[in-house]
Amino acid sequence: MSVDLEEFTEFAAARGAQLFKMAYLLAGDRHAAEDLTQTTLGKLYAAWSRVRRADNPVAYSRTVMVRTYVAGRKKTRLEQPTSYLPELVNTDGDTSLRVTLFAALSELAARDRAIVVLRYWEDHSVEDTAAILGISPGTVRTRSMRALTRVRKELGSDLSDLTS
Amino acid sequence: MEFETELRERLHAGVDRAAVDLDALIAGGVAQGKQFARRRRLTQLVAAAATIAVIGSAAAYAGSLSGPAGHQFGPAAQTTATPSETSPTLKTLTPQAALQLLLEQLPPDGKTGKYTGGSNVKTTGPGEVWISLSYTDPQGPSNLTLAVMPEPIPLSCAGQSPQCSLTTLPNGSKLLLEETVSPDGSDLRTRQAHLVRKDGLYISLISDNATKWKDKGTRPLPPLSLAELRAIVTSPRWRLSVDAALVDESNSLFVPRPTQTISDPPAGPTSPSGSPS
Numbered sequence: 001m002s003v004d005l006e007e008f009t010e011f012a013a014a015r016g017a018q019l020f021k022m023a024y025l026l027a028g029d030r031h032a033a034e035d036l037t038q039t040t041l042g043k044l045y046a047a048w049s050r051v052r053r054a055d056n057p058v059a060y061s062r063t064v065m066v067r068t069y070v071a072g073r074k075k076t077r078l079e080q081p082t083s084y085l086p087e088l089v090n091t092d093g094d095t096s097l098r099v100t101l102f103a104a105l106s107e108l109a110a111r112d113r114a115i116v117v118l119r120y121w122e123d124h125s126v127e128d129t130a131a132i133l134g135i136s137p138g139t140v141r142t143r144s145m146r147a148l149t150r151v152r153k154e155l156g157s158d159l160s161d162l163t164s
Numbered sequence: 165m166e167f168e169t170e171l172r173e174r175l176h177a178g179v180d181r182a183a184v185d186l187d188a189l190i191a192g193g194v195a196q197g198k199q200f201a202r203r204r205r206l207t208q209l210v211a212a213a214a215t216i217a218v219i220g221s222a223a224a225y226a227g228s229l230s231g232p233a234g235h236q237f238g239p240a241a242q243t244t245a246t247p248s249e250t251s252p253t254l255k256t257l258t259p260q261a262a263l264q265l266l267l268e269q270l271p272p273d274g275k276t277g278k279y280t281g282g283s284n285v286k287t288t289g290p291g292e293v294w295i296s297l298s299y300t301d302p303q304g305p306s307n308l309t310l311a312v313m314p315e316p317i318p319l320s321c322a323g324q325s326p327q328c329s330l331t332t333l334p335n336g337s338k339l340l341l342e343e344t345v346s347p348d349g350s351d352l353r354t355r356q357a358h359l360v361r362k363d364g365l366y367i368s369l370i371s372d373n374a375t376k377w378k379d380k381g382t383r384p385l386p387p388l389s390l391a392e393l394r395a396i397v398t399s400p401r402w403r404l405s406v407d408a409a410l411v412d413e414s415n416s417l418f419v420p421r422p423t424q425t426i427s428d429p430p431a432g433p434t435s436p437s438g439s440p441s
Contacts, residue, residue: 005194012190020189021179034189041193046200101174107323120168121175134284134424136294138309142356142370145344150323152167 008048012041015061022062025117026069028106036072040065062122063132066114070133073110104154111135112147119144255411256290257312257404259283263295264414265406266310266369269396274301274387276308282421290314290404291424298374304383309370312402316364336362339398341390355386357393365404367397 019040023033043064044051054060105113111133118129119140126144130137255261259281267276281295292313299308319340321328327343338360346352354372361367371386371393 008194009190012193013186016186016189017184020184020186021182024179024182025175034184037184038189038192038196041190042196042200045194045197046204048197101178109318116171117175120172121179123172131424135292136282136296136309136311138294138296138370139292139311139368141309142354142368145346145354146324148168148171149325149344151171153323 004048004052007052008045011051011057011061012044015058016041019061019065022065022117022122023069025105025121026066026113028102036065036069039072040068043068059132066118066132067134070110070114100155104151107154108147108150112143112150115140115144116147116151253408254405255408257293257406258411258414259293259295259420260414260417261406261411262293262310262312263297263417264410265399265401266295266297266308266396269399269401270299270308271301271388271392274299276300279418280421281418282423284424286425299371299387301387303387304374306374306383306387307370307372308388309368309372311366311368312404313366314364314404315366316360317358317366319358319360333398337398339394341394343390351384353385355388355390355393357390357397359397365402367402369393369397 016037020033020037023036023040024030027033027036040061044061051057051060105116108116114133115129118124118132119126124132126137126140129144130140133140263279263281270276276297276299278298279295280297281293283293284291292311292315294309294311296307296309298305300306319330319338321330321340321342325342325344328340329342330338330340332338340356340358342354342356342358344354344356352372354370356368356370358368359366369388371388373383373386
């Protein structure tokens with residue numbers, strides 16, 4: 001095994017699970033999440049000589065995934081169903097909530113969904129989210145607020161009911 | 165519990181225990197990465213071959229015009245325009261030029277400051293130019309955020325606040341005006357105008373009452389009315405290429421953040437949080 005492949009494999013093994021979880025929230029079903037994760041890992045491997053010299057390869061991998069997702073959704077949005085029920089990660093407990101939550105997320109535009117995931121799952125600041133997506137902080141704030149309003153409307157009282 | 169906190173918890177509950185066959189994904193990623201690398205090398209080879217062909221053709225054509233053999237060519241009279249110089253009198257819109265255009269259209273009874281902004285460039289052309297600033301009138305400070313980009317973002321009031329209207333203007337532009345109250349329970353209020361012109365240019369201007377993000381609670385409402393925001397975003401002065409003098413003269417207003425290049429990853433995403441250039 002070459003040094004590059006060895007280093008990449010080590011990085012992917014450490015980072016892959018987190019990337020997959022992010023892909024799951026972005027893509028909404030397991031198969032699409034696996035595809036997105038694999039494509040992201042492929043891009044990282046193809047550019048590994050640059051990635052390994054980066055100040056923060058983890059941040060780089062996150063940026064690659066989010067931008068791959070947004071670009072992919074733009075290309076295929078005409079083929080995407082407007083609403084669907086995602087496959088569930090776990091079948092134990094909370095299934096209704098997850099179905100409702102993922103269905104609400106599926107109503108968001110790709111970039112808005114990415115903003116929600118970055119801000120509320122990965123706890124990034126507005127500034128960091130803007131940098132990852134390559135848009136302005138003002139746009140992140142606006143779209144974040146609009147996305148939250150939309151998710152809240154889609155969920156209605158489901159979230160409180162199901163979490164209580 | 166606040167909605168944002170609940171959402172955060174449910175997002176974690178949704179995927180944090182997800183199991184995945186990492187070995188298979190890594191093996192697939194490596195295979196895909198090798199394909200990407202091969203494709204990139206092939207593209208580079210084709211580009212190099214095309215360049216050589218063009219240079220060869222040009223040299224042959226020039227040779228046919230150059231008269232006696234051995235004639236030396238002088239330097240080309242014209243040089244290729246740089247991305248920032250679209251013509252002798254026009255230059256690409258900069259964040260400072262966007263700020264200058266905005267300052268000229270704001271109500272005169274306010275003071276402005278805290279200028280920040282930046283831009284990105286797509287591999288296919290210009291990207292977003294954005295600025296953020298404070299605007300202080302007798303009722304207190306507020307925030308203003310402007311973005312201009314060549315992307316016809318779909319506008320919709322579906323799922324938005326009740327104070328949202330979407331209209332098509334006589335010139336074919338679509339205009340969304342909205343007043344929002346933050347869903348997180350804070351006193352943050354915004355007034356927003358988003359315009360998508362027929363030529364695909366998107367302009368948005370947001371005025372907020374600065375209760376949360378920048379300054380402490382200052383005022384109950386944003387200072388600019390929807391009519392004022394509308395007048396600004398529908399101005400024909402917003403263009404991606406503007407008078408070179410405007411760009412030159414506005415350069416000293418502030419130092420923008422480094423320009424980001426947005427391309428299909430991983431060709432070069434950059435981020436202050438550590439991604440490489």
